[in-house]
Amino acid sequence: MIPDRIIEQGTLTTDGGRAAVEVRIPWYRALPASCISEVALAVDGVQAPAESLTWTMNGETHRIAELASRPDDWWFPLDSAVVSGEVPVEGGGEHRVDVELKLYIPYIIIGDGEVLRIEEHDTKTMAATSAKEAVA
Amino acid sequence: MTTLGSPIQGVTLYSFTRAFHGREYDLEGLIRKVAAEGYGPGLEIIGFSSFRGFPEIDDAFAGWFRDLVAEVGLVTTSLAINADIGIHRDRLLNQDELIEYMRRQIEAAAKLGFPIARVQISIEPDSMERLAPIAEQHGVTLALEVHADQYASHPRILALRDRYEQVGSPYLGFTADWGATTVGFAPSLIEAYRRRGASEELLAEVVDLWNEFYEAGPPADQADHGQRFGRFIALGAQNGRPDLGVDFGINGTGLFGPARVDDWLEIMPWIRHVHGKFFGIDERGEEPSVPVRDLIRLLVEQGYTGAISTEYEGWHWNYWQSPFEIVAGEQAVQRSAAEAAGSRMITDPAEARAQLAAHLAQPVHS
Numbered sequence: 089m090i091p092d093r094i095i096e097q098g099t100l101t102t103d104g105g106r107a108a109v110e111v112r113i114p115w116y117r118a119l120p121a122s123c124i125s126e127v128a129l130a131v132d133g134v135q136a137p138a139e140s141l142t143w144t145m146n147g148e149t150h151r152i153a154e155l156a157s158r159p160d161d162w163w164f165p166l167d168s169a170v171v172s173g174e175v176p177v178e179g180g181g182e183h184r185v186d187v188e189l190k191l192y193i194p195y196i197i198i199g200d201g202e203v204l205r206i207e208e209h210d211t212k213t214m215a216a217t218s219a220k221e222a223v224a
Numbered sequence: 225m226t227t228l229g230s231p232i233q234g235v236t237l238y239s240f241t242r243a244f245h246g247r248e249y250d251l252e253g254l255i256r257k258v259a260a261e262g263y264g265p266g267l268e269i270i271g272f273s274s275f276r277g278f279p280e281i282d283d284a285f286a287g288w289f290r291d292l293v294a295e296v297g298l299v300t301t302s303l304a305i306n307a308d309i310g311i312h313r314d315r316l317l318n319q320d321e322l323i324e325y326m327r328r329q330i331e332a333a334a335k336l337g338f339p340i341a342r343v344q345i346s347i348e349p350d351s352m353e354r355l356a357p358i359a360e361q362h363g364v365t366l367a368l369e370v371h372a373d374q375y376a377s378h379p380r381i382l383a384l385r386d387r388y389e390q391v392g393s394p395y396l397g398f399t400a401d402w403g404a405t406t407v408g409f410a411p412s413l414i415e416a417y418r419r420r421g422a423s424e425e426l427l428a429e430v431v432d433l434w435n436e437f438y439e440a441g442p443p444a445d446q447a448d449h450g451q452r453f454g455r456f457i458a459l460g461a462q463n464g465r466p467d468l469g470v471d472f473g474i475n476g477t478g479l480f481g482p483a484r485v486d487d488w489l490e491i492m493p494w495i496r497h498v499h500g501k502f503f504g505i506d507e508r509g510e511e512p513s514v515p516v517r518d519l520i521r522l523l524v525e526q527g528y529t530g531a532i533s534t535e536y537e538g539w540h541w542n543y544w545q546s547p548f549e550i551v552a553g554e555q556a557v558q559r560s561a562a563e564a565a566g567s568r569m570i571t572d573p574a575e576a577r578a579q580l581a582a583h584l585a586q587p588v589h590s
Contacts, residue, residue: 089540090245116241117272117306122313156313164276165245194308197346203310 090114094210095187096168100131100177103219106140107131108172109185113163114208119191121145121158125205126190129173131183131216136173144170177216186211229528231498231520232576233558233569234266234301237274239536239551242543244274251275252292259296263551265573266531266580267293268342270304271329279305279332286335293337297573299580301531302367302399302497303338305329307346322351327358334362339584340497342399343368345380349387352396359395365584367399367497372481373449375404375442376490385491394586397496400488403537404442404481408513409434410503413475416541417468426463430472433459438482453477479503479537485518492526496584503538504545505553516554520561529583531576532558532569 091114099110109129113119127143129136141152145163149172155161163169177183188209196204235258243249249257251274258264271278275285293300307326309317317325326343333341341364347355352366359366370381381398388396409431417427433455443449453473460469488495502514510516523532536551555569562569570576 090242093245112245116238116245117270118278120308120311122311125313159311162277165273166247166250166276192310192313194310195306195344195346197310197316201316203316 089116089206089208091208091210094189094208095185095212097212098214099168100183100185100214100216101219102177102216105174105176106172107136107175107177107216108170108219109187110168111171111187111189112168113165114189115191115193115206116165118162118164119194121150121155121161121163123192123194124152124155124163124189125192126188127152127171128186128188129171129175130186131175131177133184134175136175140174142172144172179216181215182213183216184211184213226525226527228565228567229524229526230567230570230579231523231528231562232266232299232301232531232580233264233555233571234268234299234531234533235263235551235555236268236270236302236304236499236533236535238268238270238304239534239539240547241273242539242547255292255298256296257548259298261548261552262571263534263555265297265299265571265576266301266533267298268302268304268533269338271332272306275332279328281332281335290337299573299576300336300338301533301580302340302342303329303333303336304342305333307344309346319351319354322347323354323358326351326355330355330358330362330364330366333364338364339580340365340367342497345369345371345374349384352384353387353391356391356393356396360393365395365397365496367397369399369401369499370404370491371401372403372406372479373443373477375481375483376400376487377483378442379445381491385494388494394584397494398491399497399499400491400495401499401501401535402514402516402519403479403499403501405483405485405487405519406480406514407438409476409480410513410538411506412504412538412542420468422465422468423463426459426465429459429463430456430476434476434480434482440482442481442483442487443477449477480513485515485522488522489526495528495530497530498523498528498532500532500534500554500558501537502535502554504542505550505557509553509556511554511557516557517561517564520558521565524562524565524567529579531580534558
């Protein structure tokens, strides 16, 4: 719906081994964490391993697989979540960031008990901030 | 003879999704903007879009919201609520869970001062019947949205209408979404595909396919709907743009419904609320794909005295024009059309408040 808004420009951080970026919901209304089906993060074309990914929202960090059991944890349209994964980021210069989100839309049932799943992708280029600087 | 209706002008904040999501306006800023620019007095809001933590609404927030709406002279009409039956990954909500899920949102509507809650097609007749006493208890009318790819005379809608008639509760009705009765594939969406590199030949084929379905009338059932969806997908694939095919299908069947305007007569006595769905305003100041003037005339002649929430949907693809000016343009067409039909749109808040209360208190009759 609004995939161009997924990646927040200028929010790429790295501690060398992990990279993190802020993401916005590509939908007009809040969705619960249980509707976040799949997440992918790549920096400069290098994909973070799926099992290394974490999702931080409403002050808590979870592995992607844990989100399925959180129907009361809402991703509000104004809030940024943070996706983090194991992917090395070389210092200096601009980096291409790719985020893919697959989200269930829980009120749209297509066919026999099947819930609509949307697939959205965004790419943005930005400099990386060292995680230590970002904390300071 | 029916007395001419005078619909209440208003807007849903959904029209301004891009501005809210983009953090240009917060909820208070948007409500003040709606009042200052004269897009009201009717105000519709989607609970899960605008209220953090929805459906939990605490007393302090509800008080703040009601005070703000009163201060700026708006009138709350409909709170759009959702039946999230797929909220659990491994199963759909059962009936008891669904009723409880909706109860909390109906309570939120009452607390925030909305006399109507818009519900969606996934609520079936049995559930609507079970929700009726909850709606009555809270004084909130449930208006199930009739939205493309359904339409008033669609079997699922007629089944609901027939159940409403059996139940006889004045708290059950419909929201008529004008997207069910359009007359063309929106030119602004064609322009958006052009900007995404679609060829003129392909765009002409998309328009021709939609026009073919318009001539045939709305899809008879879900199978017919699915076949039409498939033909839009095929058009993308055949023209080297498979990436656009699903988009053609979603919009061509789900936004631009091909039923005729008088199809609304099938459910007219149960229309408690209206979504003045539209997609753009052209250089003549008219809506090229939604017959706004005919729809207003129908509502006026049928004596409709409820609210119309102007609902701008073109924001999905139109990032080059201001939604605020486009909303103002559509409301000017509504007002002009109501006058041409011998009536007017209600724009005074006090008049709107009193008329909406009387509209919702009317017994439904066929």
